[in-house]
Amino acid sequence: MVNLAYIHKRRARRIIASVALSCAATLIVIGAIAMLGQKSSPFTVKLTNAGAELSLSMKGSGETTQSRVYIMADDVPEYCVYSVKLLDKKENIDNENTDSEFSYNQDNKAIATRFFKMTFFVENRGEGAADYDLSLTMTNPTYKAANRHDIDSILRVRFYENRVSDIPERNTSNEPVTYAKRSSVPTEEADGTLTWKEHISDKDSPFAEEFLSSKMILRSHVSDLKVGEKIRNTFVMWLEGEDPECVGEESPDSALILGVDISAHEAEANSNQ
Numbered sequence: 001m002v003n004l005a006y007i008h009k010r011r012a013r014r015i016i017a018s019v020a021l022s023c024a025a026t027l028i029v030i031g032a033i034a035m036l037g038q039k040s041s042p043f044t045v046k047l048t049n050a051g052a053e054l055s056l057s058m059k060g061s062g063e064t065t066q067s068r069v070y071i072m073a074d075d076v077p078e079y080c081v082y083s084v085k086l087l088d089k090k091e092n093i094d095n096e097n098t099d100s101e102f103s104y105n106q107d108n109k110a111i112a113t114r115f116f117k118m119t120f121f122v123e124n125r126g127e128g129a130a131d132y133d134l135s136l137t138m139t140n141p142t143y144k145a146a147n148r149h150d151i152d153s154i155l156r157v158r159f160y161e162n163r164v165s166d167i168p169e170r171n172t173s174n175e176p177v178t179y180a181k182r183s184s185v186p187t188e189e190a191d192g193t194l195t196w197k198e199h200i201s202d203k204d205s206p207f208a209e210e211f212l213s214s215k216m217i218l219r220s221h222v223s224d225l226k227v228g229e230k231i232r233n234t235f236v237m238w239l240e241g242e243d244p245e246c247v248g249e250e251s252p253d254s255a256l257i258l259g260v261d262i263s264a265h266e267a268e269a270n271s272n273q
Contacts, residue, residue: 100115
């Protein structure tokens with residue numbers, strides 16, 4: 001059950017993610033292009049336990065507060081439109097202590113550009129192994145008739161998911177997966193076949209995985225999470241300046257509300273015993 005008193009307290013804080021669209025074909029360059037936004041947009045994580053006892057935390061260690069089933073991102077920065085090539089230069093991004101800002105020089109001026117990044121941990125605090133399903137959805141993407149393209153058309157989501165265990169051989173360090181909305185036009189692959197996947201960045205970059213639907217971005221299943229083990233989840237989101245759909249007039253009213261839902265249950269191995 002969600003602790004309503006905790007939620008109300010958190011809602012009293014100013015939690016925003018400005019994600020209004022501002023991009024033009026002539027401005028597709030590596031680096032920040034334009035600061036974005038007016039609209040606020042929370043990013044939430046909600047956990048439901050059924051036959052298991054998992055909890056959420058924002059730190060990998062040292063958090064001794066009561067088990068949490070609901071968290072919100074604090075101090076979500078304004079988004080910028082830029083290329084993933086800049087993001088890829090940032091080291092150790094899959095870390096709860098890594099910030100969400102770049103600094104670089106342009107015309108001898110220091111420029112700060114931001115993206116959205118959140119790391120949280122799912123821990124098994126029960127008495128037996130647990131499984132869970134995780135999904136990321138856009139609960140309220142806005143669409144303006146005057147816009148040629150909306151914010152989700154150039155949104156990229158990179159998802160890191162790794163196990164943290166006291167048993168070294170159970171630790172994982174998986175490669176992240178990057179997601180993008182299905183393209184409006186097909187692209188020819190190297191073997192001549194057509195795909196509706198988007199490139200992560202420019203045409204020389206790998207293809208991203210498609211969003212599962214107009215509102216569902218991704219789903220993941222975790223099996224056999226042992227007592228005391230954690231899964232470290234990191235979401236990184238940016239607006240891809242080299243997406244071919246990053247064109248058109250500025251659209252300051254576009255926004256997204258993003259939410260993660262986690263449904264936990266007793267591990268199948270336990271239930272079959």
